[in-house]
Amino acid sequence: MARKHLKVVRLLEPELCMECRFSQTANVELADGTFQRMIHCRRKDCDNWDYQSAENAKSLQSEDQSLDDAA
Numbered sequence: 241m242a243r244k245h246l247k248v249v250r251l252l253e254p255e256l257c258m259e260c261r262f263s264q265t266a267n268v269e270l271a272d273g274t275f276q277r278m279i280h281c282r283r284k285d286c287d288n289w290d291y292q293s294a295e296n297a298k299s300l301q302s303e304d305q306s307l308d309d310a311a
């Protein structure tokens with residue numbers, strides 16, 4: 241699975257995205273090749289992202305495969 245605009249951003253209020261129905265936990269491969277477990281917010285109009293901190297991510301492995309296949 242490849243996403244063209246995969247970004248890692250800092251969440252202003254992590255709790256908000258954790259409770260959001262568009263979120264899921266995922267393992268993200270960062271630009272340096274390390275993996276980090278984080279919240280994957282898929283809400284396109286989410287205003288909880290700190291875009292100033294945006295970094296590129298290489299890939300994303302969802303921990304919920306069924307949700308991932310539907311995306």
Ligand SMILES: [Zn+2]
Nearest residue numbers: 257281283286
């Ligand atoms: Zn969100």
